[in-house]
Amino acid sequence: MAVKQSSAEKRHKQSEVRRLRNKAAKSSARTSVKKYLEAVHAKDQALASEKLAALVKELDTNAGKGILSKNAVSRKKSRMMKLFNATFAAAK
Numbered sequence: 001m002a003v004k005q006s007s008a009e010k011r012h013k014q015s016e017v018r019r020l021r022n023k024a025a026k027s028s029a030r031t032s033v034k035k036y037l038e039a040v041h042a043k044d045q046a047l048a049s050e051k052l053a054a055l056v057k058e059l060d061t062n063a064g065k066g067i068l069s070k071n072a073v074s075r076k077k078s079r080m081m082k083l084f085n086a087t088f089a090a091a092k
Contacts, residue, residue, distance in 0.1 A: 022067045025062050025065070025067045026062070026067060026068070028058065029055075029058050029059060029062055029068070032051070032054060032055045032058050033055060033076070033080070035051050036048065036051040036052055036054075036055050036080060037083075039051045040083060040084065040087050043087070045088050048084060048087075048088070049084070052080060052081070052084055055077075055080060056077055056080075059073045059076055059077055060073065
């Protein structure tokens with residue numbers, strides 16, 4: 001026989017699942033940023049370009065799901081692209 005659950009308990013369980021999912025998505029985005037920065041500091045343009053594309057996709061996905069705000073994502077993307085252009089513009 002199933003035990004009756006209050007709506008508050010159910011809501012708490014749902015919010016906990018969502019919190020953990022959002023936390024994992026944010027952590028993954030931060031890891032992508034670190035990998036991108038490592039590639040840029042190593043002056044590896046091909047790898048940095050690949051990591052930047054993956055990072056932008058991940059940030060956009062998180063913004064679309066409401067995990068990160070659209071303005072924060074826009075700001076992060078802008079800074080990462082600015083770093084890429086500043087680092088590799090001299091290489092051309």
